[in-house]
Amino acid sequence: MELLEFARGPALALSVAVFVLGLAWRFYSIFRRPVRADYSEPRRSDTVRGGLRAVFTKMLPPRNVKVRGVAMANAYAYHIGLALVAFAFAPHIGFIARHTGVAWPALPDPVTYVATALAIVGLLIALLTRLTDPVLRLLSNFDDYFSWCVTMLPLVTGMALIPIPAQPVWLAIHLLSLELLLLWLPFGKLAHAALVFVSRYRTGADFARKGAAT
Amino acid sequence: MSDIDARHPLDFDAPRFGIKKPEVRYDKQGDAPDGERAASALRAFMRDMTRSAATYMESCIHCGHCAEACHFYVTSGDPQYTPIWKLEPFKQAYQREAGPFAWLYRTFNLKKEVTAGELREWQELLYDSCTMCGRCTLACPMGIDIAGLVAQARHGMFAAGLVPHELWAVGERAEREGSPLGATPKVLKERIEWLADEHEVEIALDRAEADVLVTLSSIELMKYPASLVALAGILNRMGVSWTFRSDGYEATNFGLFSGNFDWQRDMSLRVINAAIASKAKTLVLPECGHAYGAMRWQGANMLGRPLPFRVLHISEFLAEAVREGRLKLKPMQGTVTFHDPCQVSRRGGATGAPREVLAALGADLREMPPAGDANWCCGGGGGVVTLHRADAHRHRAFEIKMKQIETTGAQRLATSCSNCRLTFDDGQAHYKWDRKMESLLELVAEHLAAPA
Numbered sequence: 001m002e003l004l005e006f007a008r009g010p011a012l013a014l015s016v017a018v019f020v021l022g023l024a025w026r027f028y029s030i031f032r033r034p035v036r037a038d039y040s041e042p043r044r045s046d047t048v049r050g051g052l053r054a055v056f057t058k059m060l061p062p063r064n065v066k067v068r069g070v071a072m073a074n075a076y077a078y079h080i081g082l083a084l085v086a087f088a089f090a091p092h093i094g095f096i097a098r099h100t101g102v103a104w105p106a107l108p109d110p111v112t113y114v115a116t117a118l119a120i121v122g123l124l125i126a127l128l129t130r131l132t133d134p135v136l137r138l139l140s141n142f143d144d145y146f147s148w149c150v151t152m153l154p155l156v157t158g159m160a161l162i163p164i165p166a167q168p169v170w171l172a173i174h175l176l177s178l179e180l181l182l183l184w185l186p187f188g189k190l191a192h193a194a195l196v197f198v199s200r201y202r203t204g205a206d207f208a209r210k211g212a213a214t
Numbered sequence: 215m216s217d218i219d220a221r222h223p224l225d226f227d228a229p230r231f232g233i234k235k236p237e238v239r240y241d242k243q244g245d246a247p248d249g250e251r252a253a254s255a256l257r258a259f260m261r262d263m264t265r266s267a268a269t270y271m272e273s274c275i276h277c278g279h280c281a282e283a284c285h286f287y288v289t290s291g292d293p294q295y296t297p298i299w300k301l302e303p304f305k306q307a308y309q310r311e312a313g314p315f316a317w318l319y320r321t322f323n324l325k326k327e328v329t330a331g332e333l334r335e336w337q338e339l340l341y342d343s344c345t346m347c348g349r350c351t352l353a354c355p356m357g358i359d360i361a362g363l364v365a366q367a368r369h370g371m372f373a374a375g376l377v378p379h380e381l382w383a384v385g386e387r388a389e390r391e392g393s394p395l396g397a398t399p400k401v402l403k404e405r406i407e408w409l410a411d412e413h414e415v416e417i418a419l420d421r422a423e424a425d426v427l428v429t430l431s432s433i434e435l436m437k438y439p440a441s442l443v444a445l446a447g448i449l450n451r452m453g454v455s456w457t458f459r460s461d462g463y464e465a466t467n468f469g470l471f472s473g474n475f476d477w478q479r480d481m482s483l484r485v486i487n488a489a490i491a492s493k494a495k496t497l498v499l500p501e502c503g504h505a506y507g508a509m510r511w512q513g514a515n516m517l518g519r520p521l522p523f524r525v526l527h528i529s530e531f532l533a534e535a536v537r538e539g540r541l542k543l544k545p546m547q548g549t550v551t552f553h554d555p556c557q558v559s560r561r562g563g564a565t566g567a568p569r570e571v572l573a574a575l576g577a578d579l580r581e582m583p584p585a586g587d588a589n590w591c592c593g594g595g596g597g598v599v600t601l602h603r604a605d606a607h608r609h610r611a612f613e614i615k616m617k618q619i620e621t622t623g624a625q626r627l628a629t630s631c632s633n634c635r636l637t638f639d640d641g642q643a644h645y646k647w648d649r650k651m652e653s654l655l656e657l658v659a660e661h662l663a664a665p666a
Contacts, residue, residue: 029314031265033268034265039515040511041514062353063588065282068277072279136277137293189274195273195356199357201357203357210561212587213352
């Protein structure tokens, strides 16, 4: 079997399966934990609204609480860069459409190239910050560095595909790097892409009940 | 002539890359061996691993934003005071015992067992260095309620017998005597008699039934008794049917601070049962931050069913009375700034109440930058003001407060928490600062309008 065939066939199927089942297991593990009844009289009853509100408002920098401004600006940069390159680049939309039948308009290629650059530079800055900032160094573990690698790899291998015609071996490597990302995502901190909705919602709903700000 | 401490041998050959920190003092209760302490902590940690806790444990992205929200980190620059780091043993226990991949972590020992040694090391981080003020929760982009988790982690510390001595001692005393500061029912009666006499005000005690059961913080009774006189004066003027009860007057809850769930429940139930016995419609909590959190948001859960009465912080009670026209006030002169008690405002949801009262006083309110929900903690909450070994640390954190207040240029300072007041008085004395924190309740009492 050619490497490309392997990447497009069994490797893709396996990585998607692990991605889906791994995330499902992670969520199941959280939701199987007991819930304590809260008998206190709520100040407000619109807890669902409070939860959903927190999911969105926490996308913005917190009001009146100073955070690490440069790191936060950089996080916006590489998150937006990653989202654009992953979901607005024509070949990626084509790839998703081939497998799911769902497609949407792409952004012009030059825009996604800028997005890629933004993501790569942003991730490099994030790594440098993690390696040099005393707080981040203390908090960081294997997960932080490995997650960084598997996020960076598809970007770098994707760059190798820019010259036309693309080499099949590079396409295979690019695909395999994406599959590595999918394989790792449920197990490490990258799962925050999904967990973010649950944790923000939880706090938003609990605090709304108390009438407190999030 | 220099005497050498033989416990720390001289070592001239070691490289001088850094300065070794002095050993941190830690306290312990009982003589249980280390293994038993660690096992007890683990059992307590597991009891608290609810769905919410598990969600939070899974969600940290190690971004470090919470550090900038913590007064202890900001004033020391020491990364170990990063709020989420204070939970490291709790996280470690979760991942090894209860997380989705716990069996992997255990089988390959990827996460080590939490040891008594680690817990000893974390005692300072979980108690001395966290007021559970919850500013970090606001800063967290994932919305992790770090302060809530610290309260839970303290349960494990208590179970391990690794609680700072002062907190354990006042908690134990409160459980035994009904008050952490020696304000026993006998002392309460004597003090109330004396205050009633001295100030010629009727202070209701042990009336069989009353619409409003009023509670106090023993800090008020022992250090700020004028607050009780103020309270009685206001309630009498309003013509409210009210009483203190000697079988349920202490609203502070050192069971909550120390991490002993049973004590917390006992302390809450004393007040709840007193309120039920007096057929009270409203339970009024004193100017105390954590008393509000303990009773307003956790009281019913201690009872195991909804409370048959309303629970209001005194600032909420006053705001409601002003709103409904039952309390008339004279305007106050000069400018004032308000220090928000974290557990009432940020974590309690009653941020608006004191401002409503201040508006009724016609106060020229100069808010601190930032104020309200994002206000900086005074540094004394969570039991920290009780711990003498944390004084230096707490005083450093207090510098933020002084700067905030100086920025407002306000002539008077007010708050609605006697524990904050105590912390301010201590900070004032330490820095020889010329500002004095006052009580909102006393301000109101000073400005009661003459009866029509």
